[in-house]
Amino acid sequence: SQQGEEDPQALSIQEGENATMNCSYKTSINNLQWYRQNSGRGLVHLILIRSNEREKHSGRLRVTLDTSKKSSSLLITASRAADTASYFCAASNTDKLIFGTGTRLQVFP
Amino acid sequence: DAGVTQSPTHLIKTRGQHVTLRCSPISGHKSVSWYQQVLGQGPQFIFQYYEKEERGRGNFPDRFSARQFPNYSSELNVNALLLGDSALYLCASSVTPNTEAFFGQGTRLTVV
Numbered sequence: 693s694q695q696g697e698e699d700p701q702a703l704s705i706q707e708g709e710n711a712t713m714n715c716s717y718k719t720s721i722n723n724l725q726w727y728r729q730n731s732g733r734g735l736v737h738l739i740l741i742r743s744n745e746r747e748k749h750s751g752r753l754r755v756t757l758d759t760s761k762k763s764s765s766l767l768i769t770a771s772r773a774a775d776t777a778s779y780f781c782a783a784s785n786t787d788k789l790i791f792g793t794g795t796r797l798q799v800f801p
Numbered sequence: 802d803a804g805v806t807q808s809p810t811h812l813i814k815t816r817g818q819h820v821t822l823r824c825s826p827i828s829g830h831k832s833v834s835w836y837q838q839v840l841g842q843g844p845q846f847i848f849q850y851y852e853k854e855e856r857g858r859g860n861f862p863d864r865f866s867a868r869q870f871p872n873y874s875s876e877l878n879v880n881a882l883l884l885g886d887s888a889l890y891l892c893a894s895s896v897t898p899n900t901e902a903f904f905g906q907g908t909r910l911t912v913v
Contacts, residue, residue, distance in 0.1 A: 696843075732889060733906055735893075780843050787898060789834070791836075793842065793843050794842075
């Protein structure tokens, strides 16, 4: 399977703490995108990092990319209860996005 | 501005039936892709269309087909439904392939 993997599968933290999720992929990529999904609904686009970038920031989000290791990480700083969701990375390869297995994040008030 | 819209939101079908799912992309987006997400897994790629031509196809049987219309909207058709086709079907649009892809809320298909 080409599907990537995310680590950890589940993460529980308190509000105000930081959450870090890691993603590994198997193919060459044009870019890598991160998404959030609440309760089996649609995917919300969070951030895109291009293959020639190493780090990108957007608000409380920080994404890193290491193409030599075929890995990426998503850091959410100062987490809030509203950040509770599943998070997916998706490697963009020519004609498709190849998704990871997702990390379920639970943020307790 | 309207995001990606999908219809219907929920659907219940019987084994062996046929289903058509619809997707309207964000205005100005010419690429539409379809994904299947079963419970507890990440979305799996089914099709990508760009400028009304099929650009890619995932590992799905020929029972799955799709098309893109001149206004860039798209349909996903599934014939001879199986219980295993029960899933959330997601449509994504982007300006061109390999750019930011924005997803609709999905169609929840249940096959009984």
